[in-house]
Amino acid sequence: MSWAIEIEDLTVAYQQQPVLWDVDVVIPSGQMTAIVGPNGAGKSTLLKAVLGIVRPAAGRIRVLGRPFRAQERRVAYVPQRADLDWDFPATVFDVALMGTYGRVGWLRRPGPAEHALARTALERVGMTNLADRPIGQLSGGQQQRVLLARALAQEADIYLLDEPFQGVDAPTEATLLEVLRWLKQQGKTIVVVHHDLSTVAEYFDWVVLLNVQCIACGPVGEAFTPDNLRRTYGGRMVTPVLSTTSA
Amino acid sequence: MSPALEILLVAVLTAAACALPGAFLVLRRMSLVSDAISHAVLPGIVIGFLLTENLQHPLLLVLAGASGLLTVYLIELLEKTGRLREDAAIGLVFPALFSVGVLLIAQLADQVHLDTDAVLLGELAFVPFDRLQWQGIDLGPRALWTMAGLLLMNVLLLWLLYKELTLATFDAAAAAVLGFRPILLHYLLMGLVAVTVVAAFHAVGAILVIALMIGPPATALLLARRMPTYLLLSLLIGALSALPGYGMARVLDVSIAGSMATMVGVLFGLVWLLAPETGLLARWRRHRRQQLDFALDLLLLHLLHHEHQPAATVERHQDTLPAHLNWTSERLNIILAEGQRRGWLQRKGPEVHLTPAGRARATQLVETLAPARSP
């Protein structure tokens, strides 16, 4: 099996608070991988470390056998929906087109080829008829589809998705899954930060159980065991969300 | 009382009076409302002057306060449409009101010395010369009394509404459920801000009022973890920035209010840099100190982790360690030396091994880390 992403001894700390501790993770090429763990387990941070958005305190990350910085265009990122300002003046098509900005490069504008890419991507997620709609008028599921379309337009080899199924309606979940499976058929690698444990076995081939440390990493059949889950969630399946109530 | 002492006292009282509502403004992310109010009172003052033809008339202050409240109301109104964000709402309302004021002056009172500066800016330096007298007895500067009254009012109101305001600030929904009427509380607080701004800038000038409303609470936020400490520190820091501010004004013979406002910034800068635990310097030093501990723990964990894996001999080899941990070999050597000194590591030829003590520590680390860790 060849690895799309190899993470060795990765440690990430925000102001000396370790968020990821000595994590070793491998993610196989051409498969769908879920990253699972409680809140604050460092799932999003793991993605951001792979993307070079956060700087690790120690460790090595290789994407397709090479450092990420050399091939940022081969990795597409779908951030959490809630992190974006949906009142930004842009249409669905504009957002999809942003996926091509990487390949267009500095000083140039997207041309007909890029427009075609964005259109195809929107078609793939079933948003063609909404292409001219302002993003401010989209439902949560539609927002998620646009973000996926943007990633598709990037024509990457690896897709990193941060909680794409969070708070979307059932049809959208089905569409998203369908698109992800289609990507997989194309030989792409898909990595999803996932919160719904009940669907892990159904949707994914490979799973990474994470809670600051890597608890387990492997094919779903082997790694996604009750024992590992208990170790990941510390005996409880729900961790309390500690509010930051200090002034 | 010497005039210097009187000025200082007024400054300290003003700082304390401003810090209290300011602390809530800062928490509610509405700091710039203070600036908005300080400009938007102009039409109130101008209309007051046109009605009374007297710049000293108390009606001016009343109308100024009213325009302050109007500002807050209009900002709220615009925001509620959902079409404008808070920054845009603030940035539209107060320049519009200010423009109305300027136009009124230009149209009706141009020849009068109703300069925006003269009206808006009280001057701290003149505080000792505007005194209150009662039956021939000198009762001290007028501003001393107004500021003391203002402080008293603010302390009293905030003491009465402390828990409601605190709750409404952190969780308006919860406050509403508990029947605290967050809207009412909001307007009460804003009314307090408006009155404080108007009364205080009449005594010390607009810019110092804004500095004192935002600066000390922001500084306190760097130090405090709990609400009461935060409020208390805001008060204290506000009062304290007055002292070096006055000192600087004296040494350099410059504007007192300007120099106090500058000192608010300097004090903030000092705390930002030097605060224990959260200060930049402390963080940097801790970072340096902990880096070693941290790296050592990391190495222990790494070794423990790979101890029983087939690749263990590779993982613990001193030539592969730097590459795997992304460390230089010099750094590795420093950390190895420290690990050996603490008796956690031992070298076997080119391999690095955990001692029993080291293994115990690593195991303990693993246990304390994973499940218990919360954000």
Next chain:
Amino acid sequence: MGRPRSYLLTFGLAGILLLLTSCQATLPREDGRLRIVATTSIVADLARQLGGEAVEVTALMGPGIDPHLYRASEGDVTRMQQADLVLYNGLHLEGKMGDVFERMRALGRPSLAIAECVPDSLLLRASGYGGVYDPHVWMDVRRWQYAARCVAETLARMDTARATFYRNRLTAYLAELEATDAYVRRQSATLPPDRRVLITSHDAFRYFGEAYGWEVHGLLGVSTAAEAGTADVQALAEFIVARRVPAIFVESSVPERYLRALQEAVAARGFSVRLAGPLYSDALGDPGTPAGTYTGMIRTNIDTIVEALRSIATP
């Protein structure tokens, strides 16, 4: 909280130290001279002329300072506190400061608004709203004589031992003012009446105009903080072209660029007007220069004006 407290303590101690050093008592006058604090340099000059070596005069506003925009410094407090007498122009020239002095007087601290010594009938009402007077009375030397008498009287009253001294100085100074007044009239008379048109950046010369027969226009209102409208610039430019005014005058306390806009507007109408000056309006020139005293300033001004307007206007 242990450590923050120690930081705060340090700041507190530092502050208290500063406080202690600032509490020095008013020093007794060993030379018996009256301490006079004056707001503008023009008022200060009057005090110096009349008090001579018997008084020690401090001006709060240095040369070139526009009284409307003055920002008080810490030293001003001490200076005002230790003054035996505060002299200020009044008629709202000093903005908020004027109110302060008025209150000081109400509290029995001697202060004198010298422009208010001029009889009301001789004061020009500011046009527009309200019953407020134009404060620039010093621009007419005769009106300034009222101020001089007033100041001398006050000094004589406060320092009875030197009453005669002050009265003698007053007589001498009144003569000097008389001579200056005559000089201004002579100089003005060298121009034909229809050429006596004075255009400045702000409306400080209305008393001058009224006293010496000049037509006076200012680009800005009385208060220099007011904003000129486009219409004001146009109207003045039209006027300059119509009357073929050869020069307009920059004032020391108002930026030159305002008048340059007027100059450009005139140029666009096919006429050329010269920027002359500076005229001293709200403040004297630097000490030691001819415009460093009041009479010197008045003479310098009229020389500058007449000199610039004497040249024939060139279309």
Next chain:
Amino acid sequence: MDFTLRIVMTGAALLGLISGSLGTLAVLRRQGLIGDTVAHAALPGIVLAFLLSGSKASVVLQLGAAISGTLAMLWVQSVVRTTRIRFDAALGMALAVFFGLGVVLLSAAQHTAGAAQAGLDRFLFGQAATLLREDLLTMAVTGALALGLVLVFWKEVKLVLFDEAYAAALGLPVRWLQTLLIILLVVAIVIGLQTVGVVLMIAVIIAPAAAARQWSSRYGRVLLLAGLFGLLSGALGAWISNLAPRLPTGPIIVLLLTVLVLLSVLVAPARGLLWQRYRRRRARATAQQAVVAVLQELAHHHPEDYPHPTATIQAALGANVPVEAILRDLERRGKVQHKPGQGWHLTNPPHTP
């Protein structure tokens, strides 16, 4: 047209164009109030520039203003990045502290710099009527440079404004682009200071963008419209202030802009409040007709006052229609009657054929 009017109108229009379009960059990030801080923070820079150079030339003072404005914003940024202090508090503090420092320097200059310092703080008052031709040139050149940069980095800027994390993942130098944005904004503000003054500057930054946002949901169009709105209100404001004496240009422009924003919020096609109300009313009328139609249809098959349960009507219209509320509304207007526990029927049913 008159020369002065032409100059002032051109200047105000240029200012509106530049700050309107550049201001959009801040407003879209909810950071419009940066304008207030930068405008105030210009003061110490102006005074220092004069003290160091001895010159009161606009360009020199503007350079000083730009430098201190940028410094203030860098301070704000690093405070926000390294502490728990929010953006608004950092902005407010920078505003007051920098302006306070400016006042200190100004009062020091009054004592030390002699007659030459006169009128320094006038730079902060708007004096649109006294704009010079050379001012227009400075405005045009700096404005063109700034807008040119926006064009050159068009898609990068757009991406950073909308989605920083994605921009970073694409390998864009986000930090660097953010600094560029701030510098562009500082340029816009410094250009406008001597035309509209320190207090009103913020409206010229915020209002055009706020108005433009109502009319379009395309980034490029919002930018263009904001520039256009700024340009028009600038020119029109200058023209109006020319109509009568004592109408200062700055406040007129600001009031025009305010009216423009209010109008936009009310009548802009997609987002206008009036349209929204109209659409809601229309939707309610349509829904009412639909409910009545359903009841009429049902009445054909049942006795006149046979009550139909809400669920039946709901099922006929689909889950999206607020049937209950509509029925209550119709009941108030006497169109239907409610039999408690049973359902609804028309008060005036069609005659069965």
